[in-house]
Amino acid sequence: MPPILLPPTPCAVNSTSRTAGDAITHRNRKLTTRRQHCRISVTTSCSSSPLSVAPALIANDPTARAFSALFKAASSPSPASPSLGAQLHAQAVVRGFLRDGDNTILSTAILNFYASCREPDLARRVFDRMPRRSAITWNALIKGYAHAGRRDEALALFRCMTRQDRVAPDKYTFPALLSGIGRNHGGGCVRELGGAVHAQVVKSGLDKDPFVGASLVSMYAATGALEDVKAVFDDVDTLDPVVWSSVISAYVNCKDEEGALITFYKMLCQDIKPRQFVYSSLFAICGSMSMLEMGRQVHAHSLKNITNKDAAMTNALLTMYSDCGCISDAWRVFNSNDIVDVISYNSMILALGQHAHPKEAAELFRRMKFSGLIPDEVTFLNLLSAFNHAGLVHEGLHLFDSMMDMEGIEPMYQHYACVIDMLARSGEIEESMKTIKEMPFEAETPLWRIVLGACSKHGDIETGMKIAKMLFHMEPYEPTNYILLGNIYARLGRWTDTEKIRSLMEKRGIDGDDAFSWIEMGQRTHRFGVDDRSHPISEEIYRNLDRLIGSIKAAGYVPDTSFATHSTEKDRREESLRYHCEKLAFAFGDLASPSGDTLRIMKNLRVCGDCHSAYKYFSLVTGRKIVLRDNHRFHHFYKGACSCGDYW
DNA sequence: TTAGGGTTAG
Numbered sequence: 008m009p010p011i012l013l014p015p016t017p018c019a020v021n022s023t024s025r026t027a028g029d030a031i032t033h034r035n036r037k038l039t040t041r042r043q044h045c046r047i048s049v050t051t052s053c054s055s056s057p058l059s060v061a062p063a064l065i066a067n068d069p070t071a072r073a074f075s076a077l078f079k080a081a082s083s084p085s086p087a088s089p090s091l092g093a094q095l096h097a098q099a100v101v102r103g104f105l106r107d108g109d110n111t112i113l114s115t116a117i118l119n120f121y122a123s124c125r126e127p128d129l130a131r132r133v134f135d136r137m138p139r140r141s142a143i144t145w146n147a148l149i150k151g152y153a154h155a156g157r158r159d160e161a162l163a164l165f166r167c168m169t170r171q172d173r174v175a176p177d178k179y180t181f182p183a184l185l186s187g188i189g190r191n192h193g194g195g196c197v198r199e200l201g202g203a204v205h206a207q208v209v210k211s212g213l214d215k216d217p218f219v220g221a222s223l224v225s226m227y228a229a230t231g232a233l234e235d236v237k238a239v240f241d242d243v244d245t246l247d248p249v250v251w252s253s254v255i256s257a258y259v260n261c262k263d264e265e266g267a268l269i270t271f272y273k274m275l276c277q278d279i280k281p282r283q284f285v286y287s288s289l290f291a292i293c294g295s296m297s298m299l300e301m302g303r304q305v306h307a308h309s310l311k312n313i314t315n316k317d318a319a320m321t322n323a324l325l326t327m328y329s330d331c332g333c334i335s336d337a338w339r340v341f342n343s344n345d346i347v348d349v350i351s352y353n354s355m356i357l358a359l360g361q362h363a364h365p366k367e368a369a370e371l372f373r374r375m376k377f378s379g380l381i382p383d384e385v386t387f388l389n390l391l392s393a394f395n396h397a398g399l400v401h402e403g404l405h406l407f408d409s410m411m412d413m414e415g416i417e418p419m420y421q422h423y424a425c426v427i428d429m430l431a432r433s434g435e436i437e438e439s440m441k442t443i444k445e446m447p448f449e450a451e452t453p454l455w456r457i458v459l460g461a462c463s464k465h466g467d468i469e470t471g472m473k474i475a476k477m478l479f480h481m482e483p484y485e486p487t488n489y490i491l492l493g494n495i496y497a498r499l500g501r502w503t504d505t506e507k508i509r510s511l512m513e514k515r516g517i518d519g520d521d522a523f524s525w526i527e528m529g530q531r532t533h534r535f536g537v538d539d540r541s542h543p544i545s546e547e548i549y550r551n552l553d554r555l556i557g558s559i560k561a562a563g564y565v566p567d568t569s570f571a572t573h574s575t576e577k578d579r580r581e582e583s584l585r586y587h588c589e590k591l592a593f594a595f596g597d598l599a600s601p602s603g604d605t606l607r608i609m610k611n612l613r614v615c616g617d618c619h620s621a622y623k624y625f626s627l628v629t630g631r632k633i634v635l636r637d638n639h640r641f642h643h644f645y646k647g648a649c650s651c652g653d654y655w
Numbered sequence: 656t657t658a659g660g661g662t663t664a665g
Contacts, residue, residue: 287660
């Protein structure tokens with residue numbers, strides 16, 4: 008097991024207050040009020056907002072200008088709660104600052120505040136009372152509706168602004184509008200609407216503006232239209248780093264990781280200094296592809312170029328190391344992070360869960376609360392998942408039951424799904440079915456598939472058959488349903504039925520995902536399929552694997568042919584397991600790296616049970632640590648045992 | 656008043 012470094016207790020909240028001075032500081036913003044004498048500072052890792060100083064401010068008989076400053080501070084970058092804003096708004100009304108709506112500065116600040124905290128209807132009420140409208144107020148209102156996901160209303164406002172009020176859109180209008188269009192994630196004629204807005208951009212002569220360009224890029228990226236992204240990129244001022252970071256993130260969104268890396272290199276060639284945003288995207292790529300060496304290089308690059316790290320970049324770095332199988336590096340990043348926020352904790356709790364450290368995850372959860380940060384629904388989901396990975400059903404159910412009581416968080420569909428998975432996987436199939444019936448959501452097919460998989464594992468054929476029948480009806484062309492049912496038959500030794508399922512798939516033209524594994528070695532990624540002989544040193548790899556299998560058999564390994572699904576004869580079944588992709592990847596890694604080195608291997612699907620057993624023996628006979636990432640979690644093999652405790 | 660990045664069942 009890799010050493011787990013315990014993090015120091017973070018001190019997240021630091022509120023000093025109410026002494027001399029007249030400044031309110033929030034995330035490097037300094038605002039000055041004139042009459043009131045209160046000084047309150049809030050650190051960046053704090054979950055409170057500038058509005059928490061509102062009572063102190065109000066008690067000091069503030070000016071309209073002080074109110075404006077407070078609303079402005081509360082709007083960005085993390086908007087405060089709308090109810091607090093509403094209270095302050097009421098105070099401003101009581102003091103007569105908004106009589107006839109004629110205080111443009113204060114009204115605009117309140118309008119912007121409501122727009123930032125996604126309360127566009129409240130923003131609209133302020134807007135409607137303002138006697139004078141300008142591009143600034145229109146832009147704020149459009150942004151409010153767009154950010155709240157109310158695209159059609161944002162578009163209607165844009166038409167009102169330009170046609171009825173005859174206010175010309177400016178460089179602030181289009182980013183607000185376009186973000187609302189892209190927010191729909193490609194659904195509902197986004198491309199058509201986006202194209203129409205793009206035409207307006209060109210008509211307004213704003214197509215060279217970097218902010219507008221960045222918004223167009225992200226809108227087109229949301230529709231998957233990489234060609235349009237590139238066209239916009241060609242038109243705008245490409246010396247602006249923001250546009251480059253938008254394009255890199257567009258490639259990431261469109262799953263073109265190579266394109267993102269090439270764009271990054273081009274950016275460096277043009278001497279454009281990357282900012283935090285770019286590194287965040289690159290860390291996400293390296294993590295998702297498990298490119299540890301590349302990730303380390305990008306990390307080193309960021310250390311040279313970024314002096315003011317921010318939470319998002321550091322959290323992306325933490326996740327990158329975890330995704331690459333390096334949980335102790337993820338801990339190091341977490342420890343060195345000056346700015347620890349809720350997402351930092353969530354990311355680290357998730358990482359610990361995936362790497363089979365449920366106790367540390369629970370301890371971190373306690374420390375998070377002790378630090379003053381308030382866990383959110385993702386925190387609970389990640390901790391539930393950590394318990395699920397370890398089979399800690401009792402702890403998981405207790406956490407689930409206490410979510411509402413502890414933090415008032417109503418369990419969402421994902422929380423129920425996690426608990427149902429937890430019950431089913433531990434063999435409580437009946438209880439999991441009961442929870443599905445009782446939960447306030449309709450179970451979706453992936454959840455049914457989880458229970459079907461558990462039925463296969465625990466031999467509950469009756470329930471499994473019922474679920475399979477239902478799934479075939481709901482999704483007749485989903486390969487996993489066929490594969491899971493085939494597995495149930497295979498586990499029972501009903502090879503004829505297994506073959507029937509396979510031929511049914513063939514007849515219907517359904518292909519399952521091909522399994523493949525990969526390993527990074529010598530700055531290259533080596534990929535292996537099942538029975539794959541395409542590698543340049545394939546013969547040596549197969550020879551090494553045969554040798555390794557001989558060694559592990561001598562150490563006690565017995566091939567588990569119940570995981571073979573392709574054949575009816577025992578010998579052939581054993582043969583079909585021997586050259587699984589993850590075994591080939593290990594045999595290659597063992598051949599290509601110095602003895603004693605840790606091997607990090609990835610697989611696109613869940614690790615097969617026989618390979619899991621073989622890996623334990625591989626770690627025993629070679630003395631290597633092996634980290635295997637499948638599409639589910641991490642397995643750390645060492646000295647003949649796995650961190651998952653054979654529960655996965 | 657603008658844009659772009661980080662965590663979320665398996």
